Amino acid sequence: MKIVNIREAKTHLSRLVDAAAKGEPFIIAKAGKPLVKVTAIEPTAPTRLGFLKGKGQVPDDFDHMAADEITAAFAGEAPSPEDDVELRYRDLAATGSAARRLQLLDKMDDGDS
DSSP states (O other), X not given: OEEEEXXXXXXXXXXXXXXXXXXXXXXXXXXXXXXXXXXXXXXOOOOOTTTXXXXXXXXXXXXXXXXXXXXHHHTTOOOOTTTOHHHHHHHHHHOOOHHHHHHHHHHHHTTOO
């Protein structure tokens, strides 16, 4: 491995760094004593998409959920309180027990409000 003194490293830093990036590490020394080793950084693998695959479920009707309410909102029509999905889900979120939330979800799926 190549050893260079600080003065030489300052003078030729760009060339030395290019060589290190190509896989030729070097050591910078001061008064003949090694201080630091300069080496290329290994590339890291990018974060993989899909790391949550299989950890959740998407409803079969996902593409059509609340379609009527969304269409009405874009048409400038105010949904009635019993059809207001946001209110229903807000009520659902405010419900204390998980069992009660499931009951409300079942009612919502059945079309009951």
